[in-house]
Amino acid sequence: MKKRNIVVTPALPYVNSRLHIGHILEHTQSHIWASFQKMRGHNVKFVCAGDSHGTPIMLSARAAGVPEKDYIGQINKQQLQTLNDFGFEYDNYSSTDTETNKKFVYEFYNKMKESDAIEKRTIDQLYCEKEQMFLPDRFVKGTCPKCGAEDQNGDSCDNCGATYSPMDLGNPRSVTSGEKLVVKKSEHIFFKLNNYRDFLKEWLPAHTSKEIANKMKEWFNEDLRDWDISRDKPYFGFEVPDEPGKYFYVWLDAPVGYISSTAEACAKTGEDVNDYWKNSDSEVYHFIGKDIIYFHTLFWPAMLKVSGFNTPNRVFVHGFVNTEGEKISKSKGNSFTLKSYLDNLDSQYLRYYFATKLSSKPNDIEFTFEDFMQRVNSDLVGKLINLGSRGAQMLHKNFAGKCSEIDPNSSELINDFIKASEEIAGFYEATEFSKVTTLVRDFTDKSNQYFDSLEPWKLVKTDPEQVQKILTTLLTLFKTAVIYLKPILPQLAKDTEDLFNDTPYSWDSLGFSLAGKEIKPYKHLMKRIDKKQIEAIRNDASNVTKSTKAKDSKAKKEKPSATPKEISIDDFIKVDLRVAEVVKAEHVEGADKLLQLTLNVGEEKTRNVFAGIKSAYTPEDLTGKYVAFVYNLKPRKMKFGMSEGMVLAAGAGGKDLFVISPDKGAKPGDKIK
Ligand SMILES: [Zn+2]
Numbered sequence: 050m051k052k053r054n055i056v057v058t059p060a061l062p063y064v065n066s067r068l069h070i071g072h073i074l075e076h077t078q079s080h081i082w083a084s085f086q087k088m089r090g091h092n093v094k095f096v097c098a099g100d101s102h103g104t105p106i107m108l109s110a111r112a113a114g115v116p117e118k119d120y121i122g123q124i125n126k127q128q129l130q131t132l133n134d135f136g137f138e139y140d141n142y143s144s145t146d147t148e149t150n151k152k153f154v155y156e157f158y159n160k161m162k163e164s165d166a167i168e169k170r171t172i173d174q175l176y177c178e179k180e181q182m183f184l185p186d187r188f189v190k191g192t193c194p195k196c197g198a199e200d201q202n203g204d205s206c207d208n209c210g211a212t213y214s215p216m217d218l219g220n221p222r223s224v225t226s227g228e229k230l231v232v233k234k235s236e237h238i239f240f241k242l243n244n245y246r247d248f249l250k251e252w253l254p255a256h257t258s259k260e261i262a263n264k265m266k267e268w269f270n271e272d273l274r275d276w277d278i279s280r281d282k283p284y285f286g287f288e289v290p291d292e293p294g295k296y297f298y299v300w301l302d303a304p305v306g307y308i309s310s311t312a313e314a315c316a317k318t319g320e321d322v323n324d325y326w327k328n329s330d331s332e333v334y335h336f337i338g339k340d341i342i343y344f345h346t347l348f349w350p351a352m353l354k355v356s357g358f359n360t361p362n363r364v365f366v367h368g369f370v371n372t373e374g375e376k377i378s379k380s381k382g383n384s385f386t387l388k389s390y391l392d393n394l395d396s397q398y399l400r401y402y403f404a405t406k407l408s409s410k411p412n413d414i415e416f417t418f419e420d421f422m423q424r425v426n427s428d429l430v431g432k433l434i435n436l437g438s439r440g441a442q443m444l445h446k447n448f449a450g451k452c453s454e455i456d457p458n459s460s461e462l463i464n465d466f467i468k469a470s471e472e473i474a475g476f477y478e479a480t481e482f483s484k485v486t487t488l489v490r491d492f493t494d495k496s497n498q499y500f501d502s503l504e505p506w507k508l509v510k511t512d513p514e515q516v517q518k519i520l521t522t523l524l525t526l527f528k529t530a531v532i533y534l535k536p537i538l539p540q541l542a543k544d545t546e547d548l549f550n551d552t553p554y555s556w557d558s559l560g561f562s563l564a565g566k567e568i569k570p571y572k573h574l575m576k577r578i579d580k581k582q583i584e585a586i587r588n589d590a591s592n593v594t595k596s597t598k599a600k601d602s603k604a605k606k607e608k609p610s611a612t613p614k615e616i617s618i619d620d621f622i623k624v625d626l627r628v629a630e631v632v633k634a635e636h637v638e639g640a641d642k643l644l645q646l647t648l649n650v651g652e653e654k655t656r657n658v659f660a661g662i663k664s665a666y667t668p669e670d671l672t673g674k675y676v677a678f679v680y681n682l683k684p685r686k687m688k689f690g691m692s693e694g695m696v697l698a699a700g701a702g703g704k705d706l707f708v709i710s711p712d713k714g715a716k717p718g719d720k721i722k
Pocket of ligand 1: 198
């Protein structure tokens with residue numbers, strides 16, 4: 050087989066945000082894929098880096114009172130440690146703030162200039178006089194230009210779901226200083242993305258999944274907007290050459306980190322980075338979440354195209370992880386931290402669990418402890434580990450750890466398992482990992498049945514020679530399964546290599562014979578998950594939730610609250626409030642904050658309402674619930690359809706949103722007075 054040069058990357062974790070279970074999913078997916086390619090004998094660079102620039106980092110470093118370099122250096126180290134603790138091994142893990150990355154960023158910029166893909170333009174932006182800086186969208190709040198709701202985000206409204214430019218907000222203020230913002234002009238540098246529209250339109254569907262290509266199609270209905278790639282000082286990033294006071298936007302230099310990290314990996318082995326990024330035979334694969342598709346399927350390939358680097362062979366996109374904690378954190382606080390997981394459980398359990406859920410489709414994954422325990426205890430420990438522990442322990446007890454020929458009656462079972470190797474390799478190649486775990490689990494199932502049906506623990510008294518063969522068969526099946534699962538369970542593979550006195554397994558290790566081989570005494574490979582371990586993680590999590598809640602409420606209290614203006618009873622009765630029953634609640638395709646509710650308001654016809662409460666409720670939480678409802682609110686046309694009324698809720702927003710419900714006895718349609 051021809052050796053391929055392959056670069057594999059997860060997205061670069063942002064240094065200013067906490068690593069969470071979604072990162073573990075992404076690194077699991079990309080690491081499994083990279084490890085599989087290594088097992089097949091290819092030249093693989095599995096690289097990553099901390100995404101280390103931008104305003105949030107600058108402000109956090111200021112708040113912590115340390116230079117930005119120190120701040121990112123420290124967090125980058127912690128993040129890498131956590132990732133290593135989960136068993137991820139990189140050929141290089143860098144930071145986007147290195148000299149190597151700067152050199153590549155300048156190369157990109159010069160090529161863009163040479164290709165006439167750069168343009169300067171003066172734009173209006175919100176500026177904070179007090180902080181003496183232009184503020185990005187996420188640091189701006191104000192009144193929604195569509196519905197008039199106060200205290201809305203810089204780019205979208207939680208109340209009505211509208212999206213807009215922060216320039217359109219009424220009464221814009223700084224999130225950090227609370228200061229009123231002014232409009233100021235500034236010259237920015239733009240990348241003329243539309244120059245590459247035809248290229249991207251053709252490239253995109255061929256290099257990502259059907260689902261993603263369909264989702265992105267609408268962008269090509271119009272011209273692609275130019276991309277603003279500069280930010281004014283103060284900014285933490287690389288200064289633009291010959292443009293004092295202007296810096297590259299963090300999203301320009303972040304993906305270049307894929308290349309600079311590969312260059313550092315190549316420097317370690319004496320290879321040339323161009324053999325991975327400029328040679329037409331080499332291959333590049335990115336694994337990303339569905340929230341950053343735009344950057345990876347439009348800006349990034351266009352940048353690579355301009356600069357003469359290879360464009361990605363494939364951008365693999367995964368969904369989000371919904372943990373049960375997010376659903377029930379309000380009552381029990383069950384979301385968990387990575388640290389509490391690692392303190393209590395083997396990292397491989399989570400890798401295995403994710404593998405059983407991962408396919409080539411960008412579907413969300415519902416994580417529940419119940420399902421997690423079931424998969425690990427029943428499939429991984431109960432079926433796979435069971436083969437190894439029974440086989441090895443009995444072989445040592447009765448035959449001093451010495452293997453024989455296999456049981457001749459089992460050769461079909463073994464051959465079938467070996468014959469599946471190219472099918473399994475195909476599943477790995479196509480990122481259909483759940484098909485790998487299902488296929489291997491079915492074989493381990495059959496292997497246990499084979500063993501149980503022969504009752505070797507009885508047979509050993511009358512026909513020990515046959516039992517030695519049965520045990521050798523069992524261990525052959527076990528070792529084959531471990532080789533197949535090595536990309537998913539690297540530590541188990543190492544421990545198994547040790548048990549059998551083997552060198553590291555590759556795909557070529559399949560089809561081995563154990564005849565005459567002596568194995569080491571069995572040591573524990575993996576244990577079942579105990580309910581107590583799950584409880585410990587849950588308890589840790591509720592402590593975390595409680596303490597952050599306490600902090601949040603303190604921050605809120607410090608905000609001055611305006612005294613509301615008094616109204617007369619006549620004003621009040623203008624609002625027709627009624628009890629409504631939630632008949633149906635659903636997610637809204639493309640809306641991050643909204644749920645679509647079908648309400649019974651005591652009339653023949655139901656009402657359709659879009660409510661911005663997705664951050665705190667799932668559809669299941671709401672179905673069947675009675676809620677307080679504004680009956681005579683003028684219907685509003687929203688992006689997703691008409692909203693006919695409003696459901697009332699209390700709380701600060703985010704997870705702290707509480708729908709108002711009547712006491713028992715109230716009926717749909719009852720007036721609230
Ligand atoms: Zn609004």
